[in-house]
Amino acid sequence: MIRWLAVFFILATQAAGQAQFDPDRSSIRDGWRSVQIDLGLSDIVPYRIFTLDDPRRLVLDFEGLDTGGISADTINTARGITAVRFGPFRPGWTRMVLDLAHPLTLAQAGMTQDTDGARLQVQLRRTTATEFAAAAGSPPDPGWDALTQQALAGLDPHTADTRFVVVLDPGHGGIDPGAQRGGITEAHLMLRFANEIAASLQALDGVSVVLTRSDDIFVPLYTRMSIARGAGADLFISLHADALEQDDAWGASVYTLSNGSADVAMDRLVERHGRGDLLAGVDLTETDDRVAGVLMDMARRTTAPRAVSFADTLVEQMRDQGVRLNAHPRRTGRFSVLLAADFPSVLIEAGFLSNAQDRENLRDPARRGRLVTAITTAVAAYQAAPR
Template identity: 50%
Template sequence: MADRWRGVAVDIAMTRTVPWRVFTLNDPARVILDFSELDWAGLDADAVLAGSDKFTDIRAGLYRPGWTRLVLSLASPMVIDRAAMRGPVQAGDPTAMRLELAHASAEEFAATTGAPNSAVFATPAPRPMPSPKTRQTGFGDLVVVLDPGHGGIDPGAERGGVVEADLMLAFARELKEILLRAGGFKVVLTRDRDVFVPLEERVTIARRAGADVFLSLHADALAQGRATGATVYTLSDAASDAASQTLAERHDREDILAGVDLTRQSDEVALVLMDLARTETTPRSEALADTLVEGIFSATGSTYKTPRMKAGFSVLKAPDIPSVLIELGFLSSPRDRKLLQDEDWRRRAAEGIRDALQYWSIQDAANAERLRQ
């Protein structure tokens, strides 16, 4: 990597040529490089950042099966001036990808952003959605979809050697086992390995599973201020406070519209249908969140000073599934970080969530019966 007066040049050495693509995205400004079958295990992001002031962050990892992604967060707007992969001319010649970026205005940058059209990356034709799920009645298994936050190219928060994506995947697996041992639950994970799953796909997985409940699991970190203990979020257009807004912006990379088939409807009809669905779902989500707070506190004694919060997290936007986001703790807190790494504490937290789901299922079914009468 070499800074230049008009931009920066990035050279990526590799053992052989591979299919690739490069493009930029805005909010925040970043350069995306996708490669087929390229291993980033040896990447030293700190060393790369130390050699240039053009980038604020570098992340690499699995993007989708067979493809990895390199994300270069830009310190200021730059456009792609040149990008090419150079293969060996004769035996022993190096193989490398060269990317040259040039400084640009915000307007020039915005005009060039967006992923290029590609048959390789085209969204597959949607599979038929299952029939609409009726409200759970307290009989039969409660279908719980657990969503371990982040993963793959998006590790989430990192503090003291602890990575949010890895920690939440471990907790989701532990929680799944506790729910299955209890009986009366069917559990689906949105990811069961360290892989990137787009936000909209997480909600789609829940709908295809016929979810009765969607729990998104996180353990974030705050750059400023002190916060400890678990927090349970429900959806709101307005965040409860500045910290909630910050976390929502960090979790969400793009907006989604999910939960009902609206492809043949106008925007006005879609909004009306979603509002109608949320009329029933919102109070159920609120009751679920309240019960989860009680369950986690009873089991661990560790909740945030205001454990019930609201924010516009995209993964909570399915209008037909009671959905909550659980911040199990804050990696920015040494106390929480220690607890989150303690298997016994995580077991107790999972048991508290189990008890809360059992109680909520009974109360929710009773409320449905009263409404029918």
């Protein structure tokens, strides 16, 4: 049923014959008004490189590169670079992100073969904030569109038409791990949770389940929505368990899209969620609104009340199941992932990884089971309700 997941697997196996990252032949060091990056690899691999603004970063994407779990921070001695990290970007691709201390633009980049394998040399040069902003931006990425297309090609449109399609969206993934507290990574936990919900929903008559990711990979928010759209989503459920700094927030809550005004805690959450996509250079929060605001608002007049109705039922069910609820379990927020206008979307904050009791509950399969039951019952009620 979730056949597009197999596409990820096929793509991943095609990338076999991986090149290795060699930290001993790698360095990142300061030059005069510049930063020099040298990366030793065992073989030449396809790559792309670009800068992103706000916050300023240099991004390197490599196809078929195995970083061997090595921390990239160890090769960095440059003051111009405040942090370096590796992470999975999409199947077969690894992303390296360098946080820039000041505006640095690409002066030179080239990969060459040498006696030890391959070497990527990149020179960054100091520039002004204005010039940096003008040069920043990710290149068009046809790979993602192809991936989405292939993923959806596996879905039978007839099945999608007649069945009630629930799209489950495990938050974060890959280079964006989400919250990490007490040995729990939000991205990993939400994937497990999504699989548990999927298993339960699939037992319902006439319900199909599609996951926006089936692996620990980065999926940009807009791709998550494209996948849902292509699958003919009747309902989109995003799954999170975030962490809040200096906050004793606890308990589960369900979000629907707000019309603008927001409370303070929620604003912080939006910020944290935005970061994941900033990492990949995508943030549709503003552009979506500006470009298609009016049209989307019209479509939302139909879908928004449905999302609200589902969210209300879900909170009732969670209460019935004895799920530990937040003091304000029904919330609204301007999360990018809720912006799709053509299908109702909700975001479940299953609890806060920053709270010890929530962490314990989320770790416990039986406790998660209460949430799974609540979601399944709410979906069944929503599916059966006349619209």
